[in-house]
Amino acid sequence: MCNHDSFMNQAVELSALALTNPTGGPFGAIIVKNGEVIGKGNNSVSTNNDPTAHAEVMAIRDACKNLNTFQLDDCILYTSCEPCPMCFGAIYWSRLSKVYYACTKKDASDTGFDDDFIYRELNLEHTKRKIPMIALDKEKAIEIFQKWKEKQDKIDY
């Protein structure tokens, strides 16, 4: 069995926990660095009361905790399903180098999850979205951004 298959199998085994020991939906993910698994996650939305506890997010948080960092350069994610927009964002913010996935967002949709719908919503005008997003006055907020730009001793991420 090649490494890809072996790593993906581990992610899929984590997804299968939803059938026997459910903490959320049937999704699993692992993170690999230099051929070693450094983070694992399975969907834990319902037991953690955390709608952000998707498998990829859980694996990213686990890997970051294990490596004591908030950036996962040179790390690869294996996930049992194509990431939803939330996990897509988390992958970019954590600076993973590559993602391998098994099921697609269409498969997730067919199984009752909103992934594909959320992808479509992203491209709608703000006020036409199912959850409307409305701009308010930004005068005070943008002052903070300006002060942040001028700040010397900041940690970038």
Next chain:
Amino acid sequence: MCNHDSFMNQAVELSALALTNPTGGPFGAIIVKNGEVIGKGNNSVSTNNDPTAHAEVMAIRDACKNLNTFQLDDCILYTSCEPCPMCFGAIYWSRLSKVYYACTKKDASDTGFDDDFIYRELNLEHTKRKIPMIALDKEKAIEIFQKWKEKQDKIDY
């Protein structure tokens, strides 16, 4: 001062913590239900070693913990900046009813954050993305989805 201004001011005050007591970037968010603040968050990426610890995600986790739920129906998010794709996804998964924001994703980009870039990446073909996303065989993973569909005693989210 109208309610909107008062709630947005609270979100912006949380964003300003990044200048005086930094835990991450200059972003703040609150969640309101029936006129009452039920969750708060400010970006805590660097101190938490958690790249998913954006203000909106922190506020959603806080509100869910306080209400002992993973769904925030009839709740409104006030955020000092337009949500990035990760937070956008988190907003949909948590079923918030509405979002008010101050700064835009373009303002975030101009301040050194990748929000706008990640929005553009979402619409690229998978292999053309800066972080390539590659499909592997899904035979085993889709079996789990199939079994999930047939499962009777599951918690939907």
